Amino acid sequence: MFEKIIVAFDASPQSFAALRAALEIAQKFGATVTTVSVVRLPEYAGTLDEVDENIQRARQYYEQPLRQAAFLAAEKGVEMKSEVLYGHTGERLVEFAAAAGADLIVTGARGLGGVKRYLLGSVSNYLVNHAPCPVLVIRDKELGA
Amino acid sequence: MDLWLQATIWMGLAFLASLISIRLGISVAMVEIFVGALGGNFLGVHPTPWINALAAVGSVVLTFLAGAEVEPAVLKQRWKESLSIGFVSFLLPFLAAMAYAYYVAGWNLAGAKIAGIALSTTSVAIVYAVMVETGLNQTELGKIILAACFITDLGTVAALGVLFAHYNLWLLAFALALALALPLLAPLSQKVFRDLADRVSEPETKFFFLVLFGLGTLAVKANSEAVLPAYLVGLVVATVLAGQKQFVRRLRGLAFAFLTPFYFLKAGVLVSFKALWAGLGLIIVLLLVKMAAKLIGVWPLTAAFRFGKNDGVYTTLLMSTGLTFGTISALFGLTHGYIDRQQYSVLVTVVILSGVIPTLIAQAFFKPEAKMKEQAPAAVATPVEKALPPRASEGGK
Numbered sequence: 001m002f003e004k005i006i007v008a009f010d011a012s013p014q015s016f017a018a019l020r021a022a023l024e025i026a027q028k029f030g031a032t033v034t035t036v037s038v039v040r041l042p043e044y045a046g047t048l049d050e051v052d053e054n055i056q057r058a059r060q061y062y063e064q065p066l067r068q069a070a071f072l073a074a075e076k077g078v079e080m081k082s083e084v085l086y087g088h089t090g091e092r093l094v095e096f097a098a099a100a101g102a103d104l105i106v107t108g109a110r111g112l113g114g115v116k117r118y119l120l121g122s123v124s125n126y127l128v129n130h131a132p133c134p135v136l137v138i139r140d141k142e143l144g145a
Numbered sequence: 146m147d148l149w150l151q152a153t154i155w156m157g158l159a160f161l162a163s164l165i166s167i168r169l170g171i172s173v174a175m176v177e178i179f180v181g182a183l184g185g186n187f188l189g190v191h192p193t194p195w196i197n198a199l200a201a202v203g204s205v206v207l208t209f210l211a212g213a214e215v216e217p218a219v220l221k222q223r224w225k226e227s228l229s230i231g232f233v234s235f236l237l238p239f240l241a242a243m244a245y246a247y248y249v250a251g252w253n254l255a256g257a258k259i260a261g262i263a264l265s266t267t268s269v270a271i272v273y274a275v276m277v278e279t280g281l282n283q284t285e286l287g288k289i290i291l292a293a294c295f296i297t298d299l300g301t302v303a304a305l306g307v308l309f310a311h312y313n314l315w316l317l318a319f320a321l322a323l324a325l326a327l328p329l330l331a332p333l334s335q336k337v338f339r340d341l342a343d344r345v346s347e348p349e350t351k352f353f354f355l356v357l358f359g360l361g362t363l364a365v366k367a368n369s370e371a372v373l374p375a376y377l378v379g380l381v382v383a384t385v386l387a388g389q390k391q392f393v394r395r396l397r398g399l400a401f402a403f404l405t406p407f408y409f410l411k412a413g414v415l416v417s418f419k420a421l422w423a424g425l426g427l428i429i430v431l432l433l434v435k436m437a438a439k440l441i442g443v444w445p446l447t448a449a450f451r452f453g454k455n456d457g458v459y460t461t462l463l464m465s466t467g468l469t470f471g472t473i474s475a476l477f478g479l480t481h482g483y484i485d486r487q488q489y490s491v492l493v494t495v496v497i498l499s500g501v502i503p504t505l506i507a508q509a510f511f512k513p514e515a516k517m518k519e520q521a522p523a524a525v526a527t528p529v530e531k532a533l534p535p536r537a538s539e540g541g542k
Contacts, residue, residue, distance in 0.1 A: 046174030
């Protein structure tokens with residue numbers, strides 16, 4: 001039923017919860033998993049350095065968590081790739097899922113409410129409304145999400 | 146108002162701009178202009194001589210860093226396309242905006258020239274960020290666009306330096322000094338880095354400031370603009386600085402913490418909201434003139450170089466963006482009395498809008514989807530792959 005699973009991965013505890021769920025599913029269905037991390041670049045940047053700095057920071061930020069994700073996948077015996085994209089999180093995830101022919105996106109929920117949800121936006125909400133495939137939103141009670 | 150209170154207010158605004166910029170993910174330069182405009186219009190903040198001095202040095206260092214970002218190798222590859230697109234991307238908007246300001250809006254010739262220069266610009270940084278998002282920066286097309294942006298910037302800076310210069314002995318001295326210094330600067334700076342680098346007293350930083358201030362003095366004496374030699378110096382030492390990342394980082398830290406905030410805040414403080422309202426129609430028309438001129442000039446060239454319809458429109462829209470050099474040109478015009486505050490407010494607003502609107506249109510309707518697959522996050526993927534046990538590693542590839 002599932003062959004290509006995408007995990008929206010921002011290295012948060014919620015995204016690790018999503019990754020674990022995706023790996024469980026992948027193990028059952030013999031699917032591959034791709035973690036997709038999206039780095040936001042400055043809008044209307046003033047200098048090239050401003051852009052490069054964000055890219056550099058992202059590389060440092062994701063290095064260790066992606067290594068950890070790879071070990072989790074290896075433990076389960078699941079094939080896993082990691083992609084880091086740049087731009088708006090929801091948009092890029094949807095575009096990537098469409099281009100890769102994904103048949104499931106798994107994402108964590110931050111459990112934002114009210115004003116925070118309005119200001120920060122909800123990736124899971126965007127995915128549910130725009131993704132080209134089913135979306136599984138993992139709510140982790142222990143994380144309060 | 147005493148100096149320390151002024152400094153506190155300006156640095157407070159700069160800090161606030163940084164926080165907003167980080168929170169919203171919008172360029173700090175743009176936020177500083179906006180915060181400066183709010184401060185100028187609602188808090189009565191205004192520039193003082195020492196702020197003007199820091200702002201002036203800020204614009205020079207910023208331009209130097211912009212020149213140093215140029216990759217000569219990129220300029221050499223496909224130079225025909227880059228040169229022609231870049232030059233036309235400068236020339237047509239310059240002529241169109243100048244003609245509109247002079248013949249239709251009734252600005253005087255000097256003011257019209259400033260309008261032409263300010264609206265001829267292309268923002269390399271905005272273009273670069275958009276290309277990284279689409280993965281276009283790794284393609285041939287992306288490299289041509291980026292190189293063309295550098296050429297456009299060079300045209301803008303050269304026009305600013307040449308069009309208002311007094312043709313006298315100072316200009317001759319400036320030209321001679323440039324002709325003498327530019328070929329020597331790359332080997333000389335290499336020697337400075339080799340013999341003097343990594344000392345607490347930062348002699349290499351002082352060396353570059355000395356060069357920039359010296360050439361800037363001659364430029365200003367000739368009624369030219371100090372950003373012209375700054376960009377050229379950046380350009381000729383770009384290859385040397387490519388191997389001095391730590392130095393560039395320190396210089397950028399100094400500039401962004403203590404110099405450019407004063408420049409961009411000042412650029413905003415001098416914007417009058419009243420003048421903006423009065424010039425709303427002109428703002429819209431000038432923005433359309435800039436975008437139309439870029440379209441007329443750049444789009445046929447992209448077709449001639451077989452970019453494909455979608456890529457051609459996308460390139461044209463990206464070349465229509467503007468920010469830093471546009472504000473530098475407008476501020477130069479205001480400082481030298483070539484334009485008044487109303488005209489300045491109109492120009493800065495058009496420049497900022499030109500940074501936003503073409504990008505939004507390009508991203509919404511003309512994004513080259515196919516290029517996204519070429520994006521390879523090698524720097525992240527490598528350590529993960531190395532860490533993987535054999536089975537997962539095979540899957541990872």
